[in-house]
Amino acid sequence: MRYLPKSPAEREAMLAEIGVSGINDLFSSVPEEYRLTHDLAIPRQMGESEIVDYFKQAAAHNANGYSSFLGAGAYRHYRPVIIDSLVQRGEFLTSYTPYQAEITQGTLQAIFEFQTMICELTGMDIANASMYDGSTGAAEAVMMAVRITGRGDVLVARTVHPEYREVMQTYAQHQGHVAHELAYGEDGRVDLKALDQSLTENTACVLVQSPNFFGLIEDIPAIADIVHKKGALLIVSIAEAVSLGIVRPPVEADIVSLEAQSFGVALSYGGPYCGVIAAKEKYLRQMPGRLVGETKDKHGRRGFVLTLSTREQHIRREKATSNICTNQALVALMTTIFLTVYGKEGIKELAQQNLAKAHYAVGALSRHGKLLFAGTPRFHEFVLETDEAPEQLNARLLDHKIIGGLSLARWYPELGNATLWCATELTTREQIDQAAAILAEAPVAAAVR
Amino acid sequence: MATIAEPISEKAFTGTPRKVTAHITQNEALMFEKSSPGKKGYKLPPLDVPEVDAQALLGSAARESTGALPELSEIEIIRHFTRLSTWNYAIDLGMYPLGSCTMKYNPRVNEYVSRLEGIAEAHPYQPESLSQGALQVIKSLQECLLEITGMDAITLQPAAGAHGEFTGILLVRAYHQSRGNPRKTIIIPDSAHGTNPATAAICGYQVVNLKSNAQGGIDVAALEALVNEDTAALMLTNPSTIGVFEHQIHKIADVLHARGALLYMDGANMNALVGKTRPGDFGVDVMHLNLHKTFSTPHGGGGPGSGPVACKKILEPFLPTPVVAESSDGTLHFNYNRPQSVGRVRMFYGNFGMFVRALAYILANGPDGLRQTTEDAVLNANYIRAKLEDLYELPYKTPSMHEVVFSDRRQVRNGIKTGDLAKRLIDYGFHPYTTSFPLIVPGALMIEPTESESREELDLFIDAMRQIAREAEENPQLILDAPHSTRISRLDETGAARKPILRWKPNTE
Structure with missing residues (x-):
C-alpha cells in the first residue's frame, strides 16, 4: 500500500522488538468471536490513475457546461x-x-x-x-x-x-x-x-x-x-x-x-x-x-x-x-x-457587478413573468412568477443547457409558480438574454394557475 | 550545526536533536499593517451590462465604507500567507503524534479529485438528473462505511465528529420517544472526550458519570448498577481514550440492552479497528465516524471535518432528512418524505468535498490496504510503548492499540509536567503529543503515531523522548524554559484571556 512507509522486513523486526510473534498478538484484546477473518467487501485497491478516472466519470455525470441561475444559499463566484x-x-x-x-x-x-x-x-x-x-x-x-x-x-x-x-x-x-x-x-x-x-x-x-x-x-x-x-x-x-x-x-x-x-x-x-x-x-x-x-x-x-x-x-x-x-x-x-485579494475596493466593485447583473436579469426576465416584491431593494436574487409551472419552464431551459431559477413550491406554496433566480459576476449578458428568449417562448396553453 | 538549545550550565546534560537544524524564517506583519491605498490584488472583467447606481437601488441600505480591509498586490499576498505557513508544523513535515487526533498522511490525489470541475462546481440545488455523479459518490461512500462498521444505515449529513454525536444522540432520543418515553440520562465514562457530555446536554439529557475501573476500562458491575429505566444510552469510546479495546464489550452491550438502553460508540478511534473488527458485530447500536481522522481528510488547522453517523435498523426511520434512495430506473434521488426523521442537522447534504476525499482514500487502500493500515497504526503505537516504558510511567498495563498513554509521574519529581515535556519535544523537531488528556490519567502523555510513520521517524521520536527524560533528571530548567528554537517562546495565555484582544484595530491616534 503506497501510503505505508514500511517494508515487510521492518514490520517483522519491529514485532520482534516488541516481543510478539505476529501482528494479531497486538489485537488479542478483541474477543475472538468479533475478529474479522475475511476481507471487507469493498472495492479492491486501485492505482492512482484509476481513482482519478473514477472521479472524472462521476464528475461527467454531474452538470457540465451549463449556465446556472441557482443561488439560494450557495453562490457561484469566481475563485482566484x-x-x-x-x-x-x-x-x-x-x-x-x-x-x-x-x-x-x-x-x-x-x-x-x-x-x-x-x-x-x-x-x-x-x-x-x-x-x-x-x-x-x-x-x-x-x-x-x-x-x-x-x-x-x-x-x-x-x-x-x-x-x-x-x-x-x-x-x-x-x-x-x-x-x-x-x-x-x-x-x-x-x-x-x-x-x-x-x-x-x-x-x-x-x-x-x-x-x-x-x-x-x-x-x-x-x-x-x-x-x-x-x-x-x-x-x-x-x-x-x-x-x-x-x-x-x-x-x-x-x-x-x-x-x-x-x-x-x-x-x-x-x-x-x-x-x-x-x-x-x-x-x-x-x-x-x-x-x-x-x-x-x-x-x-x-x-x-x-x-x-x-x-x-x-x-x-x-x-x-x-x-x-x-x-x-x-x-x-x-x-x-x-478577502485579501479583493480587499477594501475590490469587494465593493465585486458586489457592484453582482448588483448590476441582477438588475439587468430582472429587467430581461420579468418581461416574461411577474417580478414579485418588485419595489423592495434587493441584492442579486429575485423571485419570478410565471404562468408556466417551474418544472416545465426549467425543462425547456435545460434543453438549452441552462439551469433556471429554483422552484419555491416546496417551501412557499402560497407563491404559486414562483422561481428564485440569482445572477453573479459570472453570469454573462448573453446567458441572461438567452434565458429570457427561452422564457418568451412559453407555450400559452401550458398556463396553469 | 546550530545549537538548538541554550545550555543552562556547561555540565548539565543537554540533548542533541537529530531530526532538526535551526534555520531562519521570515518575519511578517499583519496584512492590515502592510496595506496601502491604491494597491490591488484583483482585476474584474469589464461589466457587460449597464452600470447601476447602488445608492438609487438600495437607498438607505447602501453601504458607505467597507471598513479596514487590506489593499495588497498579488505577490505580497502570496508572500504573506507563504511566510505564515512556514511558522506551522504539519504532518507533511513529520510525525504529529497527537493522541486521539489521528494525524495521518493526507493523500494529494484526494485534493486533486475533489477539485475536478464537475465536482467542485456542482450546485447543491442543481437538478438530481444532473447530479447523478455526486449522488453516486455519496451512495458508494455510504456502502463502504456500512461494510467497514457492520452497521445497517447511515447519514453523511453531520459536519464533524461532535455534530455526529449530536445527530446520533438525537436518533437515540427519537427511538425512545417513539416507544413512549425519551428517558432522561446518558451515561458517560470519565475517560470520554469533552464533546460527549456537551452533546448529551444539548440533546436535553442529564449526564451520569461512570468511573473507570483499575484497568482504565468500563467497570461492568458499576455500569450495571447505574443503568435503569431512565438510561437512554451509554456513550462509549472504543478503543478507549487510553487506547484500550473494551474486551467486555458484549457484556456492556447486554447490560444496556437488557434495560432497553442503547450503546453509542464514539468512533474517534475507529482507525484501530478498520478491517479487523466491526462495531456492528459487537453490539453497537449507533456510532459516528470522523472522516478527518480515520479516512485521511485534512484537518487544515482545525477543520473542516465530517462526521457520518451509522446505526442499526431500529434507528433508521429517524435519520436526518434527506436520505439518498434509488429509483426503479436505477437513478438516484434524495428522499425527503421521512415522517419520523429527527429533522435536518445541516443545510444541503453535509461536507460533500470530504466525502470525495474519504472515498478516494478507501479506493486507494482496498480491503487489504485498510487492514494493513490498521495493523501498522497499532504496530507503531506498541513499538513506541516498548521503547519508552522503562523511562515513562505507564499507568495502565492493558494492551495498547493505536495509541499509548504514559504519565509524567516520574518527571514530576523534578518539577517537570507533561506540558513541559511536550514543549521540549518541539525543540527536537516534533509536534507534541496530546497533553493532560484523558482526565483519568493525571499528567497524561497521549501518543498516537498513526500508520504514516516509518521506522526511522519513530526511532527519532523515541530518541528525542529518551534524551528529554534524561534532561528532566539532569537539567530540568532547560525543559521548563522550552521551547528554545521557535520564533516565539511560551506565550502569556493568562494575559490573553484576561484582556482579550480578538481583532486588529486601526491606529486612530
Whole structure:
C-alpha cells in the first residue's frame, strides 16, 4: 500500500522488538468471536490513475457546461487561483488545531486576520474562528441568545433560508425553547406590525436573514428598534457574504451569523462551507467555538493563542457554550485569502457587478413573468412568477443547457409558480438574454394557475 | 550545526536533536499593517451590462465604507500567507503524534479529485438528473462505511465528529420517544472526550458519570448498577481514550440492552479497528465516524471535518432528512418524505468535498490496504510503548492499540509536567503529543503515531523522548524554559484571556 512507509522486513523486526510473534498478538484484546477473518467487501485497491478516472466519470455525470441561475444559499463566484495554491501548502493543509501556539503561529495569525475582517464587514465587535456553516451557525446563535436572555421563545422570520430554519428547529427541540414563525408582508420582508405583536416578555431573540431568502434586503434598523424595545436580541443571518460589499452592515444586530461560502469557497455540492458568528463584545463569554487572541511571549514579542477556552467543551464538558470542536479552519483560510485579494475596493466593485447583473436579469426576465416584491431593494436574487409551472419552464431551459431559477413550491406554496433566480459576476449578458428568449417562448396553453 | 538549545550550565546534560537544524524564517506583519491605498490584488472583467447606481437601488441600505480591509498586490499576498505557513508544523513535515487526533498522511490525489470541475462546481440545488455523479459518490461512500462498521444505515449529513454525536444522540432520543418515553440520562465514562457530555446536554439529557475501573476500562458491575429505566444510552469510546479495546464489550452491550438502553460508540478511534473488527458485530447500536481522522481528510488547522453517523435498523426511520434512495430506473434521488426523521442537522447534504476525499482514500487502500493500515497504526503505537516504558510511567498495563498513554509521574519529581515535556519535544523537531488528556490519567502523555510513520521517524521520536527524560533528571530548567528554537517562546495565555484582544484595530491616534 503506497501510503505505508514500511517494508515487510521492518514490520517483522519491529514485532520482534516488541516481543510478539505476529501482528494479531497486538489485537488479542478483541474477543475472538468479533475478529474479522475475511476481507471487507469493498472495492479492491486501485492505482492512482484509476481513482482519478473514477472521479472524472462521476464528475461527467454531474452538470457540465451549463449556465446556472441557482443561488439560494450557495453562490457561484469566481475563485482566484492563489486561494488553492496557498491552502494546499502542506503547512496549512496538514496542520492540526493550533493548540501548540509556538509551532502554529501561521494558522493563528491567519485566524486573527479572519476575525478582524469579519468584524470590519459585519460591523460587529468580535468574531469567532468559524462554525460549520450558516445553518448551524444560525442555530448556535439562537442558543447563544437564549443563554444570554434567559428567555425561552424564539421568533424566526419565514424569509430565513428554509433549510436554516429546519436546522434551527432540530437544535431547538430538546432545549425547551419554542420557535415561532414570523410572517412576511406584501413587500416580501419581515412584517413589522406582526413582529411587534409577536414579541413578548419571553422572547429571547428574533432571527432574520438579510438579504433574505427572496434576495430582499430587510429593514434592519426598523426591526432592531422593535426587537430591542422588548428586551429581546436581534440575530441577523447573512447567507450571501458578497452582499456586504455594497449593503449596509447590520450594525444594530446583537449577533450576526454569516455563511462565508461566497468568499472563494467552491460550491462542492453543498459543503464544506464556512459559518462564522460575530457579536457585540458584551456577549463574548457566551460565544460558541474557538477564538484567537493576541498576546506576548516572555521577550515581549507579539504572538497569537487560542483563548477563552473555558467556554469550550474540552474544559467545561456538559456546561460548555456548545459541543463544537472541529470547525472550518481551512475554509476560513480560503475566505481570508479571498478577502485579501479583493480587499477594501475590490469587494465593493465585486458586489457592484453582482448588483448590476441582477438588475439587468430582472429587467430581461420579468418581461416574461411577474417580478414579485418588485419595489423592495434587493441584492442579486429575485423571485419570478410565471404562468408556466417551474418544472416545465426549467425543462425547456435545460434543453438549452441552462439551469433556471429554483422552484419555491416546496417551501412557499402560497407563491404559486414562483422561481428564485440569482445572477453573479459570472453570469454573462448573453446567458441572461438567452434565458429570457427561452422564457418568451412559453407555450400559452401550458398556463396553469 | 546550530545549537538548538541554550545550555543552562556547561555540565548539565543537554540533548542533541537529530531530526532538526535551526534555520531562519521570515518575519511578517499583519496584512492590515502592510496595506496601502491604491494597491490591488484583483482585476474584474469589464461589466457587460449597464452600470447601476447602488445608492438609487438600495437607498438607505447602501453601504458607505467597507471598513479596514487590506489593499495588497498579488505577490505580497502570496508572500504573506507563504511566510505564515512556514511558522506551522504539519504532518507533511513529520510525525504529529497527537493522541486521539489521528494525524495521518493526507493523500494529494484526494485534493486533486475533489477539485475536478464537475465536482467542485456542482450546485447543491442543481437538478438530481444532473447530479447523478455526486449522488453516486455519496451512495458508494455510504456502502463502504456500512461494510467497514457492520452497521445497517447511515447519514453523511453531520459536519464533524461532535455534530455526529449530536445527530446520533438525537436518533437515540427519537427511538425512545417513539416507544413512549425519551428517558432522561446518558451515561458517560470519565475517560470520554469533552464533546460527549456537551452533546448529551444539548440533546436535553442529564449526564451520569461512570468511573473507570483499575484497568482504565468500563467497570461492568458499576455500569450495571447505574443503568435503569431512565438510561437512554451509554456513550462509549472504543478503543478507549487510553487506547484500550473494551474486551467486555458484549457484556456492556447486554447490560444496556437488557434495560432497553442503547450503546453509542464514539468512533474517534475507529482507525484501530478498520478491517479487523466491526462495531456492528459487537453490539453497537449507533456510532459516528470522523472522516478527518480515520479516512485521511485534512484537518487544515482545525477543520473542516465530517462526521457520518451509522446505526442499526431500529434507528433508521429517524435519520436526518434527506436520505439518498434509488429509483426503479436505477437513478438516484434524495428522499425527503421521512415522517419520523429527527429533522435536518445541516443545510444541503453535509461536507460533500470530504466525502470525495474519504472515498478516494478507501479506493486507494482496498480491503487489504485498510487492514494493513490498521495493523501498522497499532504496530507503531506498541513499538513506541516498548521503547519508552522503562523511562515513562505507564499507568495502565492493558494492551495498547493505536495509541499509548504514559504519565509524567516520574518527571514530576523534578518539577517537570507533561506540558513541559511536550514543549521540549518541539525543540527536537516534533509536534507534541496530546497533553493532560484523558482526565483519568493525571499528567497524561497521549501518543498516537498513526500508520504514516516509518521506522526511522519513530526511532527519532523515541530518541528525542529518551534524551528529554534524561534532561528532566539532569537539567530540568532547560525543559521548563522550552521551547528554545521557535520564533516565539511560551506565550502569556493568562494575559490573553484576561484582556482579550480578538481583532486588529486601526491606529486612530
